[in-house]
Amino acid sequence: MDQPATSPERGSPRKRRVTAETMAEAGIALTLPRVTVKSVAQSLGVSIVAIYNNIEDLCALKALVAEEILRRWSPPLPADDESMHDALLTLASAMRELVHSNPGIAEYLIGLTPSSIDAIRMADVVQTRYRVRYDLTPKQATWAVITVVEHALALAEIVYNDARRDREYDDAIAARTDLDTLPGAYDTIDRGPDGMFVWSMRTVVVGTLALVQAPDFEQA
Known part of the structure; x- marks a missing residue:
């Protein structure tokens, strides 16, 4: 009989797909002064590298969040x-x-x-x-x-x-x-x-x- 798939470790953050939308959503929840590449990565349950794969730098990340605030x-x-x-x-x-x-x-x-x-x-x-x-x-x-x-x-x-x-x-x-x-x-x-x-x-x-x-x- 096949063994059941190993369940994710309890307490580990649930990974979310990294997109402009999810990064902006995480940044809005954090508020702009607290937005860093690390804080957004932690909010999404992904690595810092995953964020950098989708954004040029911290300034671009903050601009992404700010622009979404203004769009709303x-x-x-x-x-x-x-x-x-x-x-x-x-x-x-x-x-x-x-x-x-x-x-x-x-x-x-x-x-x-x-x-x-x-x-x-x-x-x-x-x-x-x-x-x-x-x-x-x-x-x-x-x-x-x-x-x-x-x-x-x-x-x-x-x-x-x-x-x-x-x-x-x-x-x-x-x-x-x-x-x-x-x-x-x-x-x-x-x-x-x-x-x-x-x-x-x-x-x-x-x-x-x-x-x-x-x-x-x-x-x-």
Whole structure:
């Protein structure tokens, strides 16, 4: 009688087929800051060599993961009855949510290269919608969207995040008698990180609109 096939050793990771899709899925689960060739290989239960057989290097692996994150994300586009001011604020808030939901994506977005095929295509779709909806020139649409997106990425990544202690020290600063201006700038309204982000982005949006609508913008 034939002997039964030897069962796999218990506890060993189940090997998965190595494809762009499975590597991207593993990378998303890990999050971009934790993506390495070794970590993805371990997640898939394969060797490091198996990963390198399908990807050029770590940068390419991270780009693969980031591009898949962006393919699954739908940026908000201006509605037919929406002002450009409101549409840009909505876009800024969506970028902040994207950054906070996907650690590491901000770093990828600020360093796009010609090989970032899907990310650049998505950016073009957004800018084209702004150009058509608000009767802008290509330069106006591109500068408006990029300016707002870059500031939203920076604020979301560095300033208005979970580590920010918004009002923890406000009362103590407001009570100082050796300061002339700062105490008077603190109010009693607790806007929270979300409110402060929108407040800051309103400044960016208003300034951006004034700039791109200036008569000499195309010559700048």
